[in-house]
Amino acid sequence: MSKRPEAVRKEESMLLQKRMIGDHYEALERARDEGRKVVYTFVPGNLTELMRSFDVLPVLPEINALQSGMRKLSGGYIAEAEKHGHSEDVCTYVKCDIGMLKKGNVGPTGKKLPEPDLLLLSYTGCFTFMKWFELLRQEYDCPVAMLHVPYQADGKIHDHHRDYVVEQLKSEVIPAFEQVTGRSYDEERLRASLTLSASAEDDLVWVLESAKNVPSPIDAYFGGVYYIGPMFTAFRGTEEGVEYYRTLRGEIEQRLAGGQGPITPEGELDEERYRLVVEGPPNWTSFREFWKMFYDEGAVVVASSYTKVGGLYDRGFRHDPERPLETLADYCLGCYTNLGLPSRTALLEAYIREYRADGFMINSVKSCNSFSVGQLLILRQLEERTGVPGGFIESDLVDPRYFSAANIKNRIESYLQMLEQKRAGAAGAA
Numbered sequence: 001m002s003k004r005p006e007a008v009r010k011e012e013s014m015l016l017q018k019r020m021i022g023d024h025y026e027a028l029e030r031a032r033d034e035g036r037k038v039v040y041t042f043v044p045g046n047l048t049e050l051m052r053s054f055d056v057l058p059v060l061p062e063i064n065a066l067q068s069g070m071r072k073l074s075g076g077y078i079a080e081a082e083k084h085g086h087s088e089d090v091c092t093y094v095k096c097d098i099g100m101l102k103k104g105n106v107g108p109t110g111k112k113l114p115e116p117d118l119l120l121l122s123y124t125g126c127f128t129f130m131k132w133f134e135l136l137r138q139e140y141d142c143p144v145a146m147l148h149v150p151y152q153a154d155g156k157i158h159d160h161h162r163d164y165v166v167e168q169l170k171s172e173v174i175p176a177f178e179q180v181t182g183r184s185y186d187e188e189r190l191r192a193s194l195t196l197s198a199s200a201e202d203d204l205v206w207v208l209e210s211a212k213n214v215p216s217p218i219d220a221y222f223g224g225v226y227y228i229g230p231m232f233t234a235f236r237g238t239e240e241g242v243e244y245y246r247t248l249r250g251e252i253e254q255r256l257a258g259g260q261g262p263i264t265p266e267g268e269l270d271e272e273r274y275r276l277v278v279e280g281p282p283n284w285t286s287f288r289e290f291w292k293m294f295y296d297e298g299a300v301v302v303a304s305s306y307t308k309v310g311g312l313y314d315r316g317f318r319h320d321p322e323r324p325l326e327t328l329a330d331y332c333l334g335c336y337t338n339l340g341l342p343s344r345t346a347l348l349e350a351y352i353r354e355y356r357a358d359g360f361m362i363n364s365v366k367s368c369n370s371f372s373v374g375q376l377l378i379l380r381q382l383e384e385r386t387g388v389p390g391g392f393i394e395s396d397l398v399d400p401r402y403f404s405a406a407n408i409k410n411r412i413e414s415y416l417q418m419l420e421q422k423r424a425g426a427a428g429a430a
C-alpha cells in the first residue's frame with residue numbers, strides 16, 4: 001500500500017458540494033411553507049434546466065437510495081418493501097425507495113421529504129423507471145408527465161427521434177409544469193440555465209479527462225461518483241454548479257501540476273500500479289471497503305461508464321442555449337442507459353485505448369438489468385478487440401446481502417496478479 005496519510009483533508013470542492021446538498025435538502029424541507037413545487041424525477045434524462053426555469057425543486061429517488069445505501073439504511077428499507085410484497089428480484093433502488101416511503105419518507109439527511117407535485121418520468125432506456133413511478137403514482141395524489149425517449153437502437157440520434165421528444169416536451173411536459181406551477185414557460189430563463197450547464201460541463205469533462213495523464217490525478221470511478229454528483233442531480237444549470245466545477249478543476253489542475261495521484265479516504269495514492277476501466281455501477285453499502293480493495297493494490301480507475309449515466313459529455317455533447325428544447329432532447333437520447341450494447345462496447349473500447357488502461361473490470365450488479373444485461377458479451381468482445389484482459393465481479397447497488405467482501409477481494413487480487421504476470425511476461429519477452 002502506498003499512500004500518504006497526511007494528505008487526508010477536505011478539499012474546498014468537497015465542502016462546497018456538501019453545503020450545496022445540505023442546502024438543497026433544507027430547501028426541500030421548506031418547500032411547502034414557501035409555496036415551492038417539488039418534482040420527483042430520475043437521473044438519466046433529467047430535465048433540470050427546465051425544472052429550474054419553473055423554479056421547482058427536484059427530488060431524485062436513485063440519489064436517495066444510494067445515499068441510504070452509504071448510510072447503511074438501505075437493508076432495512078429493502079426488507080420493508082419485501083414485506084409489502086416486492087420480489088427479491090426487483091431493482092433494489094426501487095425497493096429502497098419504497099421502503100423509505102413506507103417508513104415515513106425521511107430523506108438521507110434526516111429531513112422528511114415533501115410529497116411530489118408532479119412525477120416527471122423521463123423514460124431513457126430502463127423499463128424499471130416506468131414501473132417505479134407506477135408504484136409511486138399509487139402512493140401520491142399527483143399528476144404524472146411521461147417523456148418517452150426512443151432507444152438508440154443503431155447508435156445514432158436521428159432527426160425523427162429528436163422531433164418526437166421535442167413534440168412531447170411541448171405538448172406534455174411543459175404544459176404539465178405550467179399547470180402545476182401556475183407559471184408560463186420562459187424560454188429566456190431556460191436559455192440562461194443551459195448556458196450555465198455548458199460551462200460546468202466543460203469543466204467536468206476536463207476533470208474526467210485529466211485521468212489520461214500518467215499518473216492520473218483522479219480516480220474516475222470512486223472519486224468520479226462524487227465529481228458527477230452536482231451535474232447529475234439538482235445543480236446543472238445553476239451558478240452553484242458552475243462554481244463547484246470551477247473549484248474542482250482548479251484543485252485537479254494543481255494535483256496534475258504536482259504529479260500527484262488521486263486522493264483516497266486514507267490519503268493520497270502515490271504509486272499508480274494499475275490503470276483500469278470499470279463498467280457498471282459501484283456498490284454503495286460497502287463503498288469505502290470496495291474502493292480500498294482497489295487502492296490498496298495501487299489500482300486507479302481511469303475511466304468508467306457509470307460516471308456517464310447522466311450524460312456523455314466527454315464524447316462532445318454540451319447543452320446548447322441556441323436550441324433549448326432540441327438540446328434537452330439530445331441530452332435524453334444520449335444517456336448511457338439509452339445506448340445499445342454495440343455503442344456501450346465501443347465506448348469502453350475507446351476508453352481502454354484513450355486512457356491507456358492495463359485492464360478493465362466489470363462490476364455486474366444483481367439489481368440493474370439495464371447495466372448488467374450483455375456484460376459477458378461486452379467482456380468477450382473487449383478482450384478480443386483490445387487484447388486487454390477483463391475481470392468480472394458481482395455485487396449489488398444497495399442490498400447489503402449481495403456484497404460478499406471476501407469473494408470480491410479475492411477476485412480483484414487474483415485479477416491484478418494476473419495483470420502483473422502478464423506485464424512481467426511482456427517485459428521478459430522484450
Ligand code: SF4
Binds near residue numbers: 091128
Ligand atoms: S434497473 Fe438500473 S437503471 Fe433501472 S432503475 Fe434500477 S438501477 Fe436504475
